[in-house]
Amino acid sequence: MTTLDPDPDVDEALDDAAAARALSDAEGLSDKPKSFGRLAWERFLGHRLALVGAIGLLVLVALFWIAPMFSEFEFDERDVRNRRLGPTAEHWFGTDEIGRDLFVRTAQGGRYSMRIGLIAALVATTFGTLMGTLAGFFGKAWDVLVNNLVNLILTVPAIIVLSVFANKFGASALGLALVLAALLWTRIARVVRGVILSIKEQEYVMAARAAGASNSRIMFRHLLPNVVGAIAVEITLLVGSVIVLESTLSFLGLGVKPPNASLGTLVADAKGDIDSDPLRVLTPGIFIVLIVLCVNFLGDGLRDALDPRAKVADNQNSKKAKRAAKKAAKELQRTAPTMGVGDTTVVGAHARNIVSDRNDEESGGRP
Amino acid sequence: MTTPLLTVDNLNVGFATKAGIVQAATEISFQITPGEVLAVVGESGSGKSVTALALMRLHPGNTVITGDVMFEGRDLLKMGDAEMRSVRGREIAMIFQDPMTAMNPVFSVGDQIVETIRVHDRTVSKSEAWTRSVDLLEMVGVPEPKRRAAQYPHEYSGGMRQRAMIAMAIANEPKLLIADEPTTALDVTVQAQVMEVLQKVREETGSAMMLITHDLGLVAGSADRVQVMYASRLMETATVDEIFYESKNPYTRALLESIPDVDGTKTELHPIPGNPPSLLNTPVGCAFRPRCSMAVEECAKSTPVLTNIRGQHSSRCHRVDDLAPLEAWSS
Amino acid sequence: MIAIPLLMLAMYLVHIGVSTTVDPRADFYLCLPRCQDGFDAITEQYDLDTNVFLRPFSYFGGLFSGEGLGQSTSVGDPVSEVMRTRAWNTAMVAVPAFLIGVVLSLLLSVYSARRQYSIGDYTFTGLSFLGFAMPSFVLALILQVVFAVKFEQWTGLKPFNTGRKTGENFLQLARDVTLPAVSLAILGIAADSRFGRSSMLETLNQDYIRTARAKGLSERTVVWKHALRNALIPLVTLWALGFSVLLSGAVVTESIFSWPGLGQVFLRALGDADLDLLMAIVMFTGVLTVMFNLVADVLYGVLDPRIRLS
Numbered sequence A: 001m002t003t004l005d006p007d008p009d010v011d012e013a014l015d016d017a018a019a020a021r022a023l024s025d026a027e028g029l030s031d032k033p034k035s036f037g038r039l040a041w042e043r044f045l046g047h048r049l050a051l052v053g054a055i056g057l058l059v060l061v062a063l064f065w066i067a068p069m070f071s072e073f074e075f076d077e078r079d080v081r082n083r084r085l086g087p088t089a090e091h092w093f094g095t096d097e098i099g100r101d102l103f104v105r106t107a108q109g110g111r112y113s114m115r116i117g118l119i120a121a122l123v124a125t126t127f128g129t130l131m132g133t134l135a136g137f138f139g140k141a142w143d144v145l146v147n148n149l150v151n152l153i154l155t156v157p158a159i160i161v162l163s164v165f166a167n168k169f170g171a172s173a174l175g176l177a178l179v180l181a182a183l184l185w186t187r188i189a190r191v192v193r194g195v196i197l198s199i200k201e202q203e204y205v206m207a208a209r210a211a212g213a214s215n216s217r218i219m220f221r222h223l224l225p226n227v228v229g230a231i232a233v234e235i236t237l238l239v240g241s242v243i244v245l246e247s248t249l250s251f252l253g254l255g256v257k258p259p260n261a262s263l264g265t266l267v268a269d270a271k272g273d274i275d276s277d278p279l280r281v282l283t284p285g286i287f288i289v290l291i292v293l294c295v296n297f298l299g300d301g302l303r304d305a306l307d308p309r310a311k312v313a314d315n316q317n318s319k320k321a322k323r324a325a326k327k328a329a330k331e332l333q334r335t336a337p338t339m340g341v342g343d344t345t346v347v348g349a350h351a352r353n354i355v356s357d358r359n360d361e362e363s364g365g366r367p
Numbered sequence B: 001m002t003t004p005l006l007t008v009d010n011l012n013v014g015f016a017t018k019a020g021i022v023q024a025a026t027e028i029s030f031q032i033t034p035g036e037v038l039a040v041v042g043e044s045g046s047g048k049s050v051t052a053l054a055l056m057r058l059h060p061g062n063t064v065i066t067g068d069v070m071f072e073g074r075d076l077l078k079m080g081d082a083e084m085r086s087v088r089g090r091e092i093a094m095i096f097q098d099p100m101t102a103m104n105p106v107f108s109v110g111d112q113i114v115e116t117i118r119v120h121d122r123t124v125s126k127s128e129a130w131t132r133s134v135d136l137l138e139m140v141g142v143p144e145p146k147r148r149a150a151q152y153p154h155e156y157s158g159g160m161r162q163r164a165m166i167a168m169a170i171a172n173e174p175k176l177l178i179a180d181e182p183t184t185a186l187d188v189t190v191q192a193q194v195m196e197v198l199q200k201v202r203e204e205t206g207s208a209m210m211l212i213t214h215d216l217g218l219v220a221g222s223a224d225r226v227q228v229m230y231a232s233r234l235m236e237t238a239t240v241d242e243i244f245y246e247s248k249n250p251y252t253r254a255l256l257e258s259i260p261d262v263d264g265t266k267t268e269l270h271p272i273p274g275n276p277p278s279l280l281n282t283p284v285g286c287a288f289r290p291r292c293s294m295a296v297e298e299c300a301k302s303t304p305v306l307t308n309i310r311g312q313h314s315s316r317c318h319r320v321d322d323l324a325p326l327e328a329w330s331s
Numbered sequence C: 001m002i003a004i005p006l007l008m009l010a011m012y013l014v015h016i017g018v019s020t021t022v023d024p025r026a027d028f029y030l031c032l033p034r035c036q037d038g039f040d041a042i043t044e045q046y047d048l049d050t051n052v053f054l055r056p057f058s059y060f061g062g063l064f065s066g067e068g069l070g071q072s073t074s075v076g077d078p079v080s081e082v083m084r085t086r087a088w089n090t091a092m093v094a095v096p097a098f099l100i101g102v103v104l105s106l107l108l109s110v111y112s113a114r115r116q117y118s119i120g121d122y123t124f125t126g127l128s129f130l131g132f133a134m135p136s137f138v139l140a141l142i143l144q145v146v147f148a149v150k151f152e153q154w155t156g157l158k159p160f161n162t163g164r165k166t167g168e169n170f171l172q173l174a175r176d177v178t179l180p181a182v183s184l185a186i187l188g189i190a191a192d193s194r195f196g197r198s199s200m201l202e203t204l205n206q207d208y209i210r211t212a213r214a215k216g217l218s219e220r221t222v223v224w225k226h227a228l229r230n231a232l233i234p235l236v237t238l239w240a241l242g243f244s245v246l247l248s249g250a251v252v253t254e255s256i257f258s259w260p261g262l263g264q265v266f267l268r269a270l271g272d273a274d275l276d277l278l279m280a281i282v283m284f285t286g287v288l289t290v291m292f293n294l295v296a297d298v299l300y301g302v303l304d305p306r307i308r309l310s
Helices: A008-026 A036-046 A048-070 A102-138 A140-153 A158-169 A173-200 A203-210 A215-251 A263-271 A278-306 A308-317 A319-338 A346-357 B048-055 B081-087 B109-120 B126-139 B145-149 B158-170 B188-205 B216-222 B240-246 B250-258 B297-301 C003-021 C026-031 C036-045 C055-067 C079-114 C119-133 C136-155 C170-204 C207-214 C219-257 C262-272 C275-303
Strands: B006-017 B020-032 B037-042 B063-071 B092-095 B176-180 B208-213 B225-230 B233-239 B306-310 B313-316
Touching: A048 A102, A048 A278, A102 A140, A102 A173, A102 A215, A102 A263, A102 A278, A140 A173, A140 C003, A158 A173, A158 A215, A158 C003, A158 C219, A158 C262, A158 C275, A173 A215, A215 A263, A215 A278, A215 C119, A215 C136, A263 A278, A263 C136, A278 C119, A278 C136, B006 B048, B020 B048, B020 B233, B037 B048, B037 B216, B048 B063, B048 B176, B048 B208, B092 B158, B092 C207, B109 B126, B109 B145, B109 B158, B126 B145, B126 B158, B126 B188, B158 B188, B176 B188, B188 B208, B188 B216, B208 B216, B216 B240, B225 B240, B225 B250, B233 B240, B233 B250, C003 C055, C003 C275, C026 C036, C079 C119, C079 C170, C079 C219, C079 C262, C079 C275, C119 C170, C136 C170, C136 C219, C170 C219, C207 C219, C219 C262, C219 C275, C262 C275
Parallel strands: B037 B208, B037 B225, B092 B176, B176 B208
Antiparallel strands: B006 B020, B006 B063, B225 B233, B233 B313, B306 B313
16 A cells, blocks of 8 residues: 655645635635525625615514514504594504504505515416426427417406406405416516527537436426526516505505505505695505515516626726726826836736735736 | 828727726737738737727727827827717728628618718718619629618628628728628638628728738738737737748747648647636736747746837747747648 | 407407406395396396306397497496597596607616716616506605695695696696606606616617717717617517506506596496496407507517518
């Protein structure tokens, strides 16, 4: 059995390699590729809007679910003597025209909206993904079927067709969520179909087929990851749409029925007093906007995290880059007289200094 | 010696990106005399296209350009926008690499040529300009020019599109034609045809041409002088014969050697090992050193200067004097 | 083309949908058997005894044989009459909204794309984020509060009515229509200009824009002739498809501003289980939407020579 004696040359080489790797890591030029998930997560965290959205949602959830526990009022508790109050120490948002506490009702409305958003999104995503996959992957008859089904559903304008069905089924949260999902699955299906169609023809799928992979294997290993990325964004948009549509329907009187509250019905209730108390009318609306904004910010962050290519053009045109260019030009003008023979541009000299500071022997080898 | 048409003096082009400044062209100086063909050769990223775009002032917004570009006595980089616009398309015209994307898909080919004519001469009527564009299409060898002029770019074949681009470029009889890889996007058989068209229009209009390419084969057939670029710098500039038979630069020689020998017996391919360096933080010394078979210590310490060897032949290499004469290189 | 049979199928399903969700006899169940006569009369009128899947045939049969669209129980006039006046009123708001939307989204798209990353661009980007999150009724109420209620309180002037059609002459109508039309248009502008901005940006990055500049064209020509003409193609189809969104929005806007249009009467018909009127409205909007979709397809072919079939 032979043992390897520690070879000083090898050690030195390994040290050099480690140093080089540390250096390139510091510059973000690591030669070990980070996994897609890791990269996506890092990009997401770096996305300020997405973080704002996430925090905002957490705050709203706390507000709607936890804060009401500190209030002693019920959502349908009437106190007609104390009606139409502005915000007080007891009634944080004031009271409505029959004395119900507005904060508790607003919180209920908020919970209702978020709940419906999630349920509808879930149903729409499941059904939409299924249909989109059928259409995109198997094509031909399935594609024709699904496409025409989508066109059929989208024939009548959204509010109108939703109103008709919400009129009958919209009283319960589940019913309303299903009605909304029945319309909105089309969006998910379209996206999924598009993604699958574009990937199906790509060469690496054909290569996999040529290597003998079965249909389901292709579907799971190659197509699904891309699909997940695309619909993740679409789902957040969908939740936003559901909340907006639900509140609109409730506002029109077609959603949840009294005494339950939805943010939409709260606005409708307050509309009569718009001249004297406009804030009461607008507050639930502002909450709707906040919820959807946070969800949209999350979606934006997701989109950037999963598809970094969209940001490439930014590099060239960003204000920062332009400013840097102006600064560099000024530098060049300022230091031009001191350029010596063999000294190239100031930019190059500056770069040279940085490099020599790092004592980098291996020049030019870094890709 | 005739007064040069274009004199580029110490041109430097850098891009400011979020990651830092990318030096795309460094200390570029050259001249073009009226009627001559200067070939600019190099790998992708060597800076050849960047140079051309910079002197036309067609660069993107985050670019830093310094230096002088004198065209017929006027500094192109310093003139006002309106004046520059009158130069573009009239005195200096450019042909781009991919003719499919270079033409607007929603206007007919004839309309786009007419536009070139009329923007520089308002006195020309639409019908006059249309006739002229049909004539131009005929000159560049587009069949059925009258019918074709009314068609859209997507209805043309690749070679025809490039011919149409050439027609558009010479519409105002420019003094300088810049062809940026005019044949790269085309089939090999079509490439020769397009080069013929370029030759022909040059004869008709007498314009000089700056031919940018990575294909040395094109150079041999069309150029008067050649300059070789690598990693944003000029490596060697010489007449076409001097480049092919008496090159005094290791990079040029390596390029020549890497051309596969189609006629001879099957020998090993000799690609240049390694990759071009990053232009982001340009290292010290000669940019080609890591891939150069003749590199010495000096090469890592300082960047060689462009030294004149004889007449118009200059090379940037520390070991210019050590280079043995090339064996006869037959194309 | 498949659009026509699809439309017919849609109408068939619409009738079934409306029939199953709306019951004009709803009030009568409580008073049976006293009001049996009224009950039977309604059953007779709307064929409520026949199988729901067969009813559409008799409905459409009657339609084409001259029986007309029926009588509106909520308004009291023949449905055709109601449709005529109400559709006209809705158009009075919807058409200006459409025009405002087209012009403003176009201008905003070009501006945002050319002045990318400027303060104006960031502002509009922020506003459009807001627009995506805001339901139309919230926006309409904000406009109403600011311009109708508060404006009067602060300045004593009342430039816009809080809706309600007050007069017939042009100036008064303009006053009445402004708030509802703007309210209807704004959210569409937010969405369209985002899309237009990215379409414009993508177009401006194309090679042929560089060629146009290389030819010596002025920046204005490059943007407004070469770039816009290309960027407009998908945008125009978006406008055409947005029509259906406009109709949806009209329901909300008319409700808030008390505008006597189709949207308002739709809600009333829904509440009163006015079957005939409801059918007519849903059919009408469906047909219009399909028509505008066809227009969008045709326009795409007109604008993009690559799509035109040889």
